[in-house]
Amino acid sequence: MRTKKLGIAFAAVLSTAFAGWSASVQAWEPTKTVEFIVPAGIGGGAGQMAQLIQGVIQKHKLMPTSMVVISKKGGSGAEGFLYVKHAKGDPHKIIITLSNLFTTPMATGSPFSWQDYTPIAMMALDEFVFWVNAKTPYMTPNEYIKAVKAAGGKMKMGGTGSKQEDQIITAAVEQITGAKFTYVPYSGGGTVCTQLVGGHIDSSVNNPVECVGHWRAGSVRPLCVFDENKMPYPDKIAGDKSWEDVPTCKSQGLDIEYLMLRGIMTAPGVSQDAVDYYIGVLKKVRETPEWKEYMKKGAFNQSFMTGAEFKQWLAKTAERHHALMEKAGFLKK
Amino acid sequence: MDAFLSLLHGFDVLLTFNNLFYMVLGILFGVLLGFLPGVGGANGIAILLPLTFSMDKTTAIIMLAAIYWGALFGGCISAILFNIPGEPWSVATTFDGHPLAKQGRAGEALTASLTSSFIGALIATLVLTFLAPIVANFALDFGPPEYFAVYLLTFCSFVGMGRQSPFKVLSAMMLGFAFAAVGTDEVTGGVRLTFGTETLLTGFHFLIAVIGLFGIGEILVTIEHGLNFEGQKAKINPLVVWETWKKLPQYWVTIIRGTAVGVWLGVTPGGATPASFMSYGLAKRFSKNGDKFGTGELEGVVAPETAAHSAGTSALLPMLTLGIPGSPTAAVLLGGLLIWGLQPGPLLFVEQKDFVWGLIASIYLGNLVGLVIVLSTVPLWASIMRVPFSIIAPIVIVVCAIGSYTLSNAPADLIFMVMFGVIGYLFKKLNYPLAPMVLAIVLGGRAENAFRQSMIGAQGDLSVFWSNGLVGTITALSMVMLFWPLIHWLYQRLR
Amino acid sequence: MNIAVAIALMVVASIVMIASYRLGSGWAKDVGPDSGYFPFYIGLIMFISSGLTLVQSIIGGRRDARVSFIARDQLFRVLQVLVPMTIFVVLSITIGIYISTFLFMSFFMIWHGRYPLYKTLPIAIAVPIVLFIVFEVWFLVPLPKGPFEAWLGY
Structure with a gap:
């Protein structure tokens, strides 16, 4: 009897502790500097957008810690993607993606794929x-x-x-x-x-x-x-x-559609709470006048997607790239 | 006179307390950034860019430009004192700058390099002010064949120098090209010479090679002779600035040549790096003291510095009017322009008068203020050389390591740094020249890409390199430079 | 030494040539040189020139001996820096750069400089702190960190 009671008490303590723990996780916030990886040059489209997001976040104080933009463009972006891939479970690393998320592994055989990452949100699509x-x-x-x-x-x-x-x-x-x-x-x-x-x-x-x-x-x-x-x-x-x-x-009469993803992802195995936190921040970024002005300047397609919808889009787009590249003979043999 | 009035307007915009404050702050910050290898002006601006979004855009660009000038000045300080060039265009400055510092003439070398970079920047800014509409479109004439011809000219004005065995020169240069080839091949998008490793995907960053070859290699060479920087018991002379200034006018030909090369490569935009190497090569070839270059000649500091800074300054023109960044720093500034809602392009000069002329005015003032600030600290910098070796050496090594690491946050780069250090030491001991090797590392990739882009465009037809007046002239000049010793010999015979 | 370096360069050159050859070192009709074209000839030139250096140093060995000979005490001094530096670099990667800097500075000052502990410690502690402030705080540049920094919350 005693042991049972103790067991229940223990379970109760455990469950309250667990509740407290999960509550604190739900309100996940970055506790140190967030690294924002750009798998391309800083002067290019992805780099500009990353710098803009960083600037907007700092200007409007949307995050408690600072954020640094780091360009890792080596190997057609493979450097940046591999860096985030190896940071398994680290929610303090996010990456902005462009089409090389799909094309680089297909063309060069670099060991990463879009499925390796935890998608956060599609911020916009860039027109061609x-x-x-x-x-x-x-x-x-x-x-x-x-x-x-x-x-x-x-x-x-x-x-x-x-x-x-x-x-x-x-x-x-x-x-x-x-x-x-x-x-x-x-x-x-x-x-x-x-x-x-x-x-x-x-x-x-x-x-x-x-x-x-x-x-x-x-x-x-x-x-x-x-x-x-x-x-x-x-x-x-x-x-x-x-x-x-x-x-x-x-x-x-030129029936081709092609848009480039400007999306944000994080390392593999990052919790949903962290993803939700970033979605919240990015939603606020999209509301700022700086962001809207930038969208207008660059004539962006302002699609915004998260969660399952985003994942489906990614899967579809990856397939499409595979087909396009196969037809063009760009796949690594 | 139009330009003059616009410039006055620019100064009017510039001269507010706020702008000046941020300018001085930017310069100080920039000097520190440039002094620390690896952090560099481009990174510094990238880090600070977001902080400036809440400022007025003219103030913001003035501060960022000030960081840029500061970083240019700061870069030559570490190049001269520690043989560590923080940026590719400071490499040529080390060739004579560091030997000078080792002879206890760091103050002179610093004064000469800072002053000549100021002069280079000043002349380039004058060109920017008065000739902008004329030279703005020069860059448009530059396609891949022209770029390749410029790189070829740089190599040709640089080879055949030095007293080393020609085979060793060739080996060192080819090793440099080989290092440059590692990683992603931009033209086909494939990887090469990585031997299946992930670490080598990005290739060898030139700065790691340079930090290793020059910085670490230098420490190893020094330690061989015992535990002190040889002959660096420099006397700190407060009048060193004045005394060096008296020597500078005799190098007026070098200064003009350097600036001309710099402005030309800045607006085209071949860039500051080929400009500095080319100017050094030309000075060595045509100077009376050419033979002594590399052993500590003031002229060998003046030549690359004037070219590098006039190129760096005039590179702003194609950035503003065409959106072509002539340097990594310009690329970051370009990103900033777009974020502030400014569209670089031919119309920027028309539509954003305040901004453009405020910026140009700030170049004048920023360079002047920067020069005063850094020159007044020359004795201070020079006195660093008197810190005991057993304290300064580990600090230099640590800073080198940090510089290598911060480039791409890759631990493997630290190992490469040590590896390059050993290569640098061995090569120096065995009289393999480091300069052509570094030139090959820095420009090899770009030259190859330009060549292959030309070949794709011309469908494999080599005649593209003399297909029009511009590219033909540059190619012909390269050949003249390559065979200069022969031409010179013939000329003497005929006389 | 000269001979050893020349042979090493020839080995590197051969590796480069083999790797480039596999990659395709031809000159295609319409697109000009292939990926491996330049590296292949770079390797070839390097091989030949290093080979000539090798021949030269074997034949004219005596003339070259002066520069190519690294005295034993010189080598010893160089290793005294090279070995700790290598250890420092490896430690930086594993336990973070701050602790390694402290250890490296202390070692260098005590071993090479023969400074007493009371002079060494303040400098050895100050340097990593200054580095931390300059890079991590001002420039927001993340440096390699280990368990100690993680324990401090970084």
């Missing part, structure tokens, strides 16, 4: 726009593709990196139209757009934010956007043109 130099006569993708075909593989498409999003889109354009490009890989999106202005390449598929300055100055021309819908930003940018005036590639 088909650009040509404004001095050329091409007003629609069709006119341009015709010229590319006529040139017989001599027209140069510039892009960031090799076997990554830019080259995947290029390959998709080639497959659909039968045209042939010479793809020239550069180290960064900003450089690609300047090379386009300088006439060293004939076209590019830059993100809006990388080319908008040159568009406004009238030196490049957007042909179409690789998205289902037009970009919903009606503010005038170049002359009387706005992002909204750029047609979708689909409507121009």
